[in-house]
Amino acid sequence: MLFRLFRRHPREWGPLEWLAVVGVGALVAVAITVVVNVVQGPGRCGDDLRDIEGDCVGVTAEAFEADPGIESLIEAVADENARVRQDWEDPPSGPKIPYVRIALMMPFTADDHSAMTVDMIRRGLAGALAAQRQANRFGGPQYQLLLAPDGRNLDRWEPVVDRLAELSKDTRAPLVGVTGIPSSTPDTRRAIAALSKHSIPTVGPVITAANMNSPYFFKTSPNNDQFARALKLYLEKKPAGHRGFLVWDNRSEDVYSQNLRSVFERHFGTAYDLTNHNSNFTGTSGTDKGIPQRFTDAVQKICNEKPDTVFFAGRDQDLPAFVERLAQEGSCGRTTTLRILKVGIGLEPTLTADAPTRWLDEARATIVDASSVDPAWWAGKPKKALGRFLDRFEEIRKQHKLGTDPLNDGYAVMYHDAFALLAGAVDRTFAEINEGGKKAPEAMSIPTKDDVYNTLIIPSIAGNSCSSCLVGAGGTYGFEGPGKNDQWAVCKPVPVVEYPSSTRSGSPGAAALYRTYRGGSKSACPS
Numbered sequence: 001m002l003f004r005l006f007r008r009h010p011r012e013w014g015p016l017e018w019l020a021v022v023g024v025g026a027l028v029a030v031a032i033t034v035v036v037n038v039v040q041g042p043g044r045c046g047d048d049l050r051d052i053e054g055d056c057v058g059v060t061a062e063a064f065e066a067d068p069g070i071e072s073l074i075e076a077v078a079d080e081n082a083r084v085r086q087d088w089e090d091p092p093s094g095p096k097i098p099y100v101r102i103a104l105m106m107p108f109t110a111d112d113h114s115a116m117t118v119d120m121i122r123r124g125l126a127g128a129l130a131a132q133r134q135a136n137r138f139g140g141p142q143y144q145l146l147l148a149p150d151g152r153n154l155d156r157w158e159p160v161v162d163r164l165a166e167l168s169k170d171t172r173a174p175l176v177g178v179t180g181i182p183s184s185t186p187d188t189r190r191a192i193a194a195l196s197k198h199s200i201p202t203v204g205p206v207i208t209a210a211n212m213n214s215p216y217f218f219k220t221s222p223n224n225d226q227f228a229r230a231l232k233l234y235l236e237k238k239p240a241g242h243r244g245f246l247v248w249d250n251r252s253e254d255v256y257s258q259n260l261r262s263v264f265e266r267h268f269g270t271a272y273d274l275t276n277h278n279s280n281f282t283g284t285s286g287t288d289k290g291i292p293q294r295f296t297d298a299v300q301k302i303c304n305e306k307p308d309t310v311f312f313a314g315r316d317q318d319l320p321a322f323v324e325r326l327a328q329e330g331s332c333g334r335t336t337t338l339r340i341l342k343v344g345i346g347l348e349p350t351l352t353a354d355a356p357t358r359w360l361d362e363a364r365a366t367i368v369d370a371s372s373v374d375p376a377w378w379a380g381k382p383k384k385a386l387g388r389f390l391d392r393f394e395e396i397r398k399q400h401k402l403g404t405d406p407l408n409d410g411y412a413v414m415y416h417d418a419f420a421l422l423a424g425a426v427d428r429t430f431a432e433i434n435e436g437g438k439k440a441p442e443a444m445s446i447p448t449k450d451d452v453y454n455t456l457i458i459p460s461i462a463g464n465s466c467s468s469c470l471v472g473a474g475g476t477y478g479f480e481g482p483g484k485n486d487q488w489a490v491c492k493p494v495p496v497v498e499y500p501s502s503t504r505s506g507s508p509g510a511a512a513l514y515r516t517y518r519g520g521s522k523s524a525c526p527s
Helices: 002-007 015-040 071-089 118-135 157-167 186-197 224-237 255-268 296-305 316-329 354-363 384-399 411-433 449-456
Strands: 049-052 055-058 099-106 142-149 175-180 202-204 217-219 244-249 278-281 309-313 338-344 365-371 470-472 475-477 496-499
Touching: 055 157, 071 099, 071 118, 071 142, 071 384, 099 118, 099 157, 099 411, 118 142, 118 175, 118 384, 118 411, 142 157, 142 175, 142 411, 157 175, 157 186, 175 411, 175 449, 186 202, 186 217, 186 255, 202 411, 224 255, 224 338, 224 365, 224 496, 244 255, 244 296, 255 309, 278 296, 296 316, 316 338, 316 354, 316 365, 354 365, 384 411, 384 470, 411 449, 411 470
Parallel strands: 099 142, 099 175, 175 202, 202 217, 244 278, 244 309, 309 338, 338 365
Antiparallel strands: 049 055, 055 142, 365 496, 470 475
């Protein structure tokens, strides 16, 4: 019977039968896709981020795959974010605690040409995490630190800014500000302009190019012009022979290096005859334009001309290679120490490692750095905000691998201060609009990005007093109000640090400590 059934010629299928088969096939395909996705999970970038040419890009409160050197820190931020959310949605004990969001927009991966090295990323992230934990220890709203990777070359910022703009409209837990913004590039300039267009207050912790400005963009670091003024004080105290030489990065797209070259020429070009004594090189930051770090011409000219002061208009990543090339030529018969003047957030540990220190000795040279921080600040017994920051940072250092001298490059300090600036503005706004916190949690008003911006632009320095200044790990400083000083910090200390040397700003024989004075007046800053 069965044999005859199988031998029967099947009738021909009509349109309805074929449609049913196609429909069933589609359903099976969808089911298989769903099962595979469930088994595989959300992927290396999680649910919120997109994989764009190997970089996770977007905005998230959760962990994702990044450089292995920072994944434990990312997980620590995600854990703190989850705790903050639970304290609002389902607190284990006590009342609900409202929260807002601050985004950390920067690369979380690196290669040889990236805007940030892995060490810079790690230390900046550690500083921001320390600030988040410190801010969440006290009353008022709590803070999620959203991670907003925009690509290793800062060129994937558009979808990130679009998402940040959406989150700023959330009435339950709004995005109130952005920090991170690590490097002065054309893409960075376009990104901060877009954030300003969406009226999102943004803080650059380590931006120093003086022409990186936008209405909603605040900078906690001194700029290149202010660094140069600090170096001027140093050179007035130690003029040497006024024999100068300028070494500059020729990458036209590197806003930082181009601005620094211009600043050096304006401040020191005449006194040190830099027009006739200079050489250029191709730096490593940015897209490939030939072999980088070729310093042979510069070093040979320095050997022949025997200057006593070299102005280095390039990024710290390229300075060790320059020092090594100097060491290969030795002291070239110089009878005095060659001073290499640079500016930056701090002393990058790659400059103070054993090999570069030996190269400096072989070249009979020293580095003179106009900086945002001075390692001497945490060598003693720090007080106030620096002491509190160091307590939080030490907790993080014990839990994560942060490398050698993780504070000396200044990234952790300045990333802490940038987050603290936004959090302080939120806290002041929250207390004011909620009558000092007397309302029930559900009835409290949550500050928006506009409220936070309006708080930030209230002048914090009047006369010789500092009202609502940022008492940060990098000093006590403030801002002057809308449209003034292009939102650069005023009264920020700018120490000049020699390496290797024990001379520090403020010590006997050292140049006076420069502060980013208002209008050039030395009496404008509170003591």
